[in-house]
Amino acid sequence: MILPLASGVFAPVAPSDRPVCWAVTGRLGGYSVGEFSQGNIAPHVGDDPLATSRNLNSLAALVGVKETDLALMQAAHGSSIARVHGAGTFPGVDSLITDRAEVGLVAMGADCAPLIFCAFRAGDTPLISAVHCGWKGIVSGVVEATIVELRERGATHIRSVVGPAICGACYSSSTDRREMIRSSTQREVAEAVLRAPGGIDVREGVIAQLRIARIEPVVVGGCTYGNPETLFSYRRETRTGRQGIVVAMREFQVPA
Numbered sequence: 001m002i003l004p005l006a007s008g009v010f011a012p013v014a015p016s017d018r019p020v021c022w023a024v025t026g027r028l029g030g031y032s033v034g035e036f037s038q039g040n041i042a043p044h045v046g047d048d049p050l051a052t053s054r055n056l057n058s059l060a061a062l063v064g065v066k067e068t069d070l071a072l073m074q075a076a077h078g079s080s081i082a083r084v085h086g087a088g089t090f091p092g093v094d095s096l097i098t099d100r101a102e103v104g105l106v107a108m109g110a111d112c113a114p115l116i117f118c119a120f121r122a123g124d125t126p127l128i129s130a131v132h133c134g135w136k137g138i139v140s141g142v143v144e145a146t147i148v149e150l151r152e153r154g155a156t157h158i159r160s161v162v163g164p165a166i167c168g169a170c171y172s173s174s175t176d177r178r179e180m181i182r183s184s185t186q187r188e189v190a191e192a193v194l195r196a197p198g199g200i201d202v203r204e205g206v207i208a209q210l211r212i213a214r215i216e217p218v219v220v221g222g223c224t225y226g227n228p229e230t231l232f233s234y235r236r237e238t239r240t241g242r243q244g245i246v247v248a249m250r251e252f253q254v255p256a
Contacts (some may be wrong), residue, residue, distance in 0.1 A: 001058040002039045003029030005230075006220040010118045010159050017126055018101055020118040022247040023062035024163045024220040026230045030055040032241060040232070040241025042108050044074070047241060063248040065104045070246070071096055072106050077136035079145045094137055095146045097129045097153075101251040105130035108242040110234040111224050112137070113165035113203045115217070116247040117146065119155035127153060128247045135177065138193060138205045139184045147213045160210055163245045164221025164231050165203035168196025171225070171235065181205075188212060 007023035030039030031054040036047040041059050043052050057067040071084045074091040082090040084098040084105065096105045105128055107114035112134035119127040131137075131146050150158060178200065182190045185205070189212070193205035203219075210217050224233040224243075232241045 001029055002041075002055055002062065004062055005164070006218075007062055008161075008218070013120050013157065014122070016123055017120055018249045018251060020126060020128055020247060020249050021063040022116055022118070022161050022245065023059070024114075024161065024245045025059060025062075025243045026164065026221065027232050027241060027243060028230055030058060035237060035239050036241040039243065041106070041244050042242035043072075045241060046239065059106070059244070059246055060104050063104055063246050064250055065102055065248050069102055069248070070104045070106055071098070073130070073132060075108075075112075075132040077134055077140075079137070079140040079142040081146060081149055094133065094142045095129060095131045097127055097146065097149060098249075099125050099127050101125070101249045104246050104248040106244055106246045107132045108244040109163065109165060109224070110232040110240055110242050111166040111171070113206045114163040114243075114245040115143070115206060116161050116245050117150060118159040118247065119150040120157040121154040122156050124154055126249055127155060128249050130245060130247055133202060133206050135173075135181065135193070135200050135202055138189065138202060139181060143206055143209045144213070147215070158213075158215050160215050160217040161245065162203060162206055162210075162217045162219050164224050164227075164243065166225045166233065166235060167223035168193070168199035168201030168204065170223055171200045171202075172198050173200045186212065
């Protein structure tokens with residue numbers, strides 16, 4: 001079964017809340033082989049479908065649901081959000097949000113940053129979200145758009161977990177791309193993304209956006225490019241698998 005890099009539970013903070021389970025994965029402990037070994041969770045990268053299905057079932061079990069309860073996104077590197085009411089695959093979006101218990105939301109990445117939110121609401125059930133964010137997501141504002149949506153729907157206390165992504169030292173980029181980031185984001189975000197000379201650090205940009213929104217995230221995993229034994233990296237290998245992050249709101253209390 002897939003071995004998580006980290007996992008946890010956001011405990012209820014009010015009688016109307018539900019516990020929210022999350023887990024971050026790398027490439028260890030799954031059923032895929034070759035360039036997809038071991039823990040690839042992406043059905044679209046050319047891996048054996050049976051192996052991918054077994055990995056997704058293992059991923060779902062990390063948060064106490066089944067593979068048939070998972071909601072997956074087909075990321076478009078934009079800021080579109082899907083309001084999810086059940087399992088399935090949602091094309092053309094980079095953020096999933098639900099208020100339904102027993103639905104597992106999944107974000108994948110192989111250099112881009114996967115992250116989740118748990119948003120508690122006074123007198124109502126929590127909201128959960130999974131987000132995929134690359135450099136285009138930084139520019140389009142997918143993280144900010146998700147936070148706005150959560151707050152517009154009543155979130156009063158938001159928690160977040162950010163998974164592994166490529167670091168700025170390993171992700172050299174063109175001057176034009178760096179200037180696009182500089183001109184389209186807040187100064188604090190641009191400074192975080194462009195801290196490495198000539199590079200782009202997406203995860204630092206995500207963290208900066210979260211802190212501007214007064215959300216202090218849990219950060220899991222290192223640089224995808226620099227850790228080939230434990231993490232997939234598209235920039236390093238091109239044909240490769242995807243690690244990810246999963247979050248599910250449970251109907252009943254679960255052990256931490």
